[in-house]
Amino acid sequence: MVNEAAPARFAAVGAGRMGRGIAIAFAYAGHRIALIDLRTRSEEAWQRLRSEAQAEIEGSLAGLAQLGVLDADQARSIAARVELVPAADAPGALAGAELVFEGVPETMEAKREAFAQLNRHCSAGAILTSTTSSILVTQLAALVKKPERFLNMHWLNPAYVIPVVELSTHPATDAAVLARTKALMEQIGKLPVVCGPTPGYIVPRLQALVMNEAARMVEEGAATAEEIDKATRYGLGLRFAALGVVEFIDFGGADILHHASREMSASIDPARYAAPAVLDRMMAEGRLGLKSGSGFYDYDGRDVGAYRRDVLARTLGMLRHAGLWRPPAHETLP
Template sequence: MANEAASLSRFAAVGAGRMGRGIAIAFAYAGHRISLIDLRPRGDEAWQRLRDEAKAEIEASLSGLAQLGVIDASQVGPIAARVELVDAAAAPRALAAAELVFEGVPETMEAKREAFEHINRHCRDDAILTSTTSSILVTQLASLVRLPERFLNMHWLNPAYVIPVVELSCHPGTDAAVLARTKALMEEIGKLPVVCGASPGYIVPRLQALVMNEAARMIEEGAATAEEIDKATRYGLGLRFAALGVVEFIDFGGCDILHHASREMSASLDAGRYTAPAIVGKMVEQGRLGLKSGSGFYDYEGRDVAAYRRDVLSRTLGELRHAGLWRAPADRTLS
């Protein structure tokens, strides 16, 4: 019995769809076994069809990494084999063994309630329970969970096995030790957990929705073509924000720059979209302009500013080199 328990997966993804498969790959890639659980009772033929589809997608995703030289082709099979596909009948056993569970069923409260009824019934008391929901607040879901202090939302970015950031959203009752343990487990598989409050859109979706809507609006208005917008975002906006975080970028350029730019665009384009939040005006009034004033969203007191600027330049040059856009200086003799 002890050997049987040791052979079971420490991790479980409930919901065998796209997100569950991506999470399973992330753990399998990091060397862990994980149960990919389908809670819906199915006939033998339907289960075999889902099982084959999930297995094929997992192997295809890993083969894609092999084709790009990330892993050797010989590793595809062993990594894929770490994902155990579990049907409804075997779900109780897999859930009972898991120390970290990801709920990833369809985005309805009915589906979530049904899934957590199973999870509550079979998971042990010290298991961390998470939902991968992109649209339902952690405060709404906490009431569905037995022992809600061990519950939080965990939003993965697609493809889940590639993008390092996972967004952790806690409710007021989430135990601090549970959050710390969750972060440690995610860091163990190479992820970068970021923590946010119980607010719609997490961090990344909230920011990217504004950018994507504005890009579509510019096409609608005839301001620029899709091709030109994508070139500008890949090698301008995106490249800069890959080198500096958004808030770091505000401080680096100066909060007053954002303040004035927002004022001009709110007057010429749309006040609803471009009026700066009150915090920006308050910081300008207080002289907290960022790097140039010694404080902004970050505190720069005691920092070697020259070294910091070199670091930012180094990061930016690194992104340029990666994009293949950095050129050596021209060596021309004046004639």
């Protein structure tokens, strides 16, 4: 890992697992990135952290090489683009960064201390983000000197593999800053999605419900962990890899979800399975999705036949990827 004369355009603050994953993502895309430790440490402690971070970054890249994604020379070149920066050198690295990711421990005290340093050392034009998974963007915006240039950014682990990054904005986030952040993330091959200041972002909020329900099913003896995992990988997961969750509601029909919610609310749990008010309104208005011409999406003027073929093609693609697609059998003669 090398130290170039010019500062890196990107900086990840906090040299833990998330910071290391972000560093790999940018380095893989060809960018130099500073991985900054803000905590003042002894020389021995810093060298230990540095060695741990280097080992994890190199190990992650070696794993990709073993899977044929890259070769050993490429892995070394990628790792060399990550500059590990101790606290003493943090001001210079922060001053030259145009996009900064805060990834210190999940406490307001740690965030407050980190943003105090970012406020002092980052340029006025820098975009600041927090990778917090639990603290609302509206809470953290108060810690930032220029809140219009701040938003939360939630990465999904492993950060250098999963394409989606969730951008959570607050009312004062500048639209141009959001557009610039999205563009920068797209340039490194990421797929940014935007949500407001909501707990759990999008993915964690959805997956927590699924994971809790799976754990309950094991606890109740409804099915084994192995059977649940088979059902989710090749049933639930495969379908939701081909269609988005809301798209899936429209495709099957809001009435299907409404009736299923009513039955499971009565037989399993009235609170967990109660249909939301928006679903009741859609039923009353006849907005059932694709079958009625409108639902969460508007299908007016859309070639429904072509859309259905596209959904089928996506699904077949996932089946082939999973190795589960079978050609038609020859007729069995008596």
